[in-house]
Amino acid sequence: MEHIQWDPGKPLRLLDQRRLPWEQVYVACSTHREVASAIKNMVVRGAPAIGAVAAVGMALAAAEFAREEREGAGGPEGEGRALMDVLEEAGRCLKASRPTAVNLAWAVDRMLARAARAREEGEGDTLRLLQEEARAVAAEDLAANRRIGRHGLTLLPAGARILTYCNAGALATAGYGTALGVIRAGHEAGRVRRVYACETRPYLQGARLTAYELCREKIPVTLITDNSAGYIMFNKMIDIVLLGADRITRQGFVANKIGTYTLAVLAREHKIPFFVAAPLSTFDLKAADGRDIPIEEREPREVTRLAGKAIACEEAEVFHPAFDITPPSLITAIITERGIVRDPGEEGILALFAEGRKSCS
Numbered sequence: 001m002e003h004i005q006w007d008p009g010k011p012l013r014l015l016d017q018r019r020l021p022w023e024q025v026y027v028a029c030s031t032h033r034e035v036a037s038a039i040k041n042m043v044v045r046g047a048p049a050i051g052a053v054a055a056v057g058m059a060l061a062a063a064e065f066a067r068e069e070r071e072g073a074g075g076p077e078g079e080g081r082a083l084m085d086v087l088e089e090a091g092r093c094l095k096a097s098r099p100t101a102v103n104l105a106w107a108v109d110r111m112l113a114r115a116a117r118a119r120e121e122g123e124g125d126t127l128r129l130l131q132e133e134a135r136a137v138a139a140e141d142l143a144a145n146r147r148i149g150r151h152g153l154t155l156l157p158a159g160a161r162i163l164t165y166c167n168a169g170a171l172a173t174a175g176y177g178t179a180l181g182v183i184r185a186g187h188e189a190g191r192v193r194r195v196y197a198c199e200t201r202p203y204l205q206g207a208r209l210t211a212y213e214l215c216r217e218k219i220p221v222t223l224i225t226d227n228s229a230g231y232i233m234f235n236k237m238i239d240i241v242l243l244g245a246d247r248i249t250r251q252g253f254v255a256n257k258i259g260t261y262t263l264a265v266l267a268r269e270h271k272i273p274f275f276v277a278a279p280l281s282t283f284d285l286k287a288a289d290g291r292d293i294p295i296e297e298r299e300p301r302e303v304t305r306l307a308g309k310a311i312a313c314e315e316a317e318v319f320h321p322a323f324d325i326t327p328p329s330l331i332t333a334i335i336t337e338r339g340i341v342r343d344p345g346e347e348g349i350l351a352l353f354a355e356g357r358k359s360c361s
C-alpha cells in the first residue's frame with residue numbers, strides 16, 4: 001500500500017486515511033505548512049508515519065527556501081544562517097501539529113541536525129542532503145518494522161489469537177507496521193489463528209484501518225466493539241494483547257491510543273500477556289514517567305459526531321483525550337528492532353540504547 005508517495009522535487013502525496021476504507025484518495029502537499037495541516041487533520045496518522053512525513057515536510061521547507069532565494073525573496077542574512085532559521089521555524093510548525101507521538105519531534109530534530117552538520121562541515125547542497133535524509137527516515141522505519149516483526153514472532157504462541165487496538169499497521173508507519181508487523185510476520189510463519197481488532201472509538205482506526213489492512217492480506221480478523229474486550233478475555237478467546245505506542249519513557253511508561261490502559265488492566269486481571277511493539281524512534285529518554293508526556297486533546301465533534309452525523313447533544317461537554325498512559329508494571333514486554341525488553345523498566349531500556357551505542361562504535 002503506497003500511502004506515502006514522494007520523489008524529491010515533487011509534492012508529497014498522502015493517502016487520505018480519513019476516507020478509508022470507503023475510497024482511496026490522495027492529498028498533495030507542496031509546503032511544510034500543508035504537511036503540518038495534513039498531520040493535524042489526520043490525513044496521515046500513526047506515530048512513525050507522522051515522523052516520516054514530518055521529515056519530508058522539512059525537506060519541503062528547504063525547497064521552499066531555495067525557491068524563494070532563486071526568486072530573490074530570501075532573507076538578508078548569510079545563506080546558511082537564513083536556511084537554518086527557515087528550517088527551525090518549519091520544525092516548530094510541524095512539531096505543533098500533534099504533541100503526543102514523539103516520532104514527529106524526533107524526525108524534525110534529526111532533519112535539523114543534518115542541516116546543521118551540512119552547514120558546519122561545508123557539505124554544500126543542503127536541499128539534496130535533506131531530501132536524502134527524509135528518504136532515509138522512511139527507509140529505516142520500514143526496515144525497523146521488519147526487524148520488530150522477526151523479534152515479535154518469537155513471542156507468539158502457536159495458533160495465536162491476538163487482540164490489537166487502534167492501527168499500528170503499515171498505514172501508521174512507513175510500511176509493514178509495528179504491532180501489525182509482528183502479526184504479518186506471525187501470519188507468514190503460520191502462527192496466527194485470528195486477530196481481534198477493537199474498533200477504537202471515536203476515530204475508529206481499528207474498524208476503518210486495521211480491519212481493512214488485515215482483510216486485504218487475508219489475515220483472519222474479527223472486529224469487536226471496544227467494550228467487548230473484557231468479555232472476550234473472560235471467555236478465554238485471546239492469548240495475547242499486542243499493540244503499538246506513540247511515546248515510551250525511559251522508565252517504560254507507554255503513551256498509546258486512549259483505551260490502551262483499560263486493556264492493560266483487563267489483561268492483567270485475566271493473566272494475559274500484554275505486548276507493545278515500537279521502534280526506537282518512539283522512545284523519549286528525556287521523559288521519566290507518564291507525567292512527562294503531553295496528552296493531545298482533540299475536538300469535541302469527533303465524539304459528538306459519527307461520519308459527519310450528530311450522535312449526541314451538541315451542547316454536551318466533552319472530554320476527549322486522544323491517548324493514555326500505561327505503566328510498565330502492566331506491560332509484559334516491549335518489542336523493538338533491536339530486541340525485546342522484558343518486564344520493561346529504566347535498566348532494560350537504557351541497556352537497549354547502550355547496546356546500540358556499543359554496536360555503532
Ligand code: MRU
Binds near residue numbers: 046173256
Ligand atoms: O491518533 P493516531 O491514530 O495517530 O494514534 C495512533 C496510535 O495511537 C496507535 O495505536 C499506534 O499504536 C501508534 S502508531 C504505530
